[in-house]
Amino acid sequence: MKKVLIINASVRNERSQSRKLSQLFIENWKSKHPNDVFTYREVGINLIPGIDESWIAGAFIKPDDRSEASQNALQLSDELVSELKEHDLYVIATPMYNWSIPSGLKAYIDQIMRFNKTWKFRSGVPDGDYVGLLENKKLFILSSRGDTGYGEGEKNEHMNFQTNYLKFIFGIMGIQDITTFSLDNEEFGGEIFEKSKKEIFDKISSIE
Numbered sequence: 001m002k003k004v005l006i007i008n009a010s011v012r013n014e015r016s017q018s019r020k021l022s023q024l025f026i027e028n029w030k031s032k033h034p035n036d037v038f039t040y041r042e043v044g045i046n047l048i049p050g051i052d053e054s055w056i057a058g059a060f061i062k063p064d065d066r067s068e069a070s071q072n073a074l075q076l077s078d079e080l081v082s083e084l085k086e087h088d089l090y091v092i093a094t095p096m097y098n099w100s101i102p103s104g105l106k107a108y109i110d111q112i113m114r115f116n117k118t119w120k121f122r123s124g125v126p127d128g129d130y131v132g133l134l135e136n137k138k139l140f141i142l143s144s145r146g147d148t149g150y151g152e153g154e155k156n157e158h159m160n161f162q163t164n165y166l167k168f169i170f171g172i173m174g175i176q177d178i179t180t181f182s183l184d185n186e187e188f189g190g191e192i193f194e195k196s197k198k199e200i201f202d203k204i205s206s207i208e
Helices: 017-032 053-059 068-073 075-086 103-112 163-172 190-205
Strands: 003-008 037-042 089-095 119-121 130-132 138-144 177-183
Touching: 003 017, 003 075, 017 089, 017 138, 017 177, 017 190, 037 075, 053 068, 068 075, 075 103, 089 163, 130 163, 138 163, 163 177, 177 190
Parallel strands: 003 037, 003 089, 089 138, 138 177
Antiparallel strands: 119 130
16 A cells, blocks of 8 residues: 655646646546555645745754744644655646746745755765655656647757756655656647647556
């Protein structure tokens, strides 16, 4: 039995294409892995608070040296990090906003990017040699985008601060097994978008 964490980042509800992707993933995965357990983390509609000075003050010192304010500031972060560690597989469903990710998802990442909890320096001192502490995890990124051509070697690759960023940041935390599915062409609509939906829906439905 695996524990699956679903993270939805869109600020839209019924009209969200990324939520349709995550729902399709859930239905497909449950049909093939009926004993797996799902947890749902909403970061789009129910916004995660951003970090502040107390958070930073507490995150980079030893727990015994933290003030009460710092401990309180890290309470949600501790819960989110524990949630990550308890799960085996993550699914991030996110739209592309202004070539990047929604602010709610960025706030979530700021909360879980924790020194000595999800990453550390290999030597123990700041040297740029990062070691991820989330081991044996799998990540699926389900993205929706208005345009197309954001893949490796494509015309808009240099503008992709969405999936490229997510792969990089979760890679820093130790997750190397990452699969991305991107639904493009939403802004064009019509036949072009329907063709994109069928291709991506078929790929997600084939996940084992």
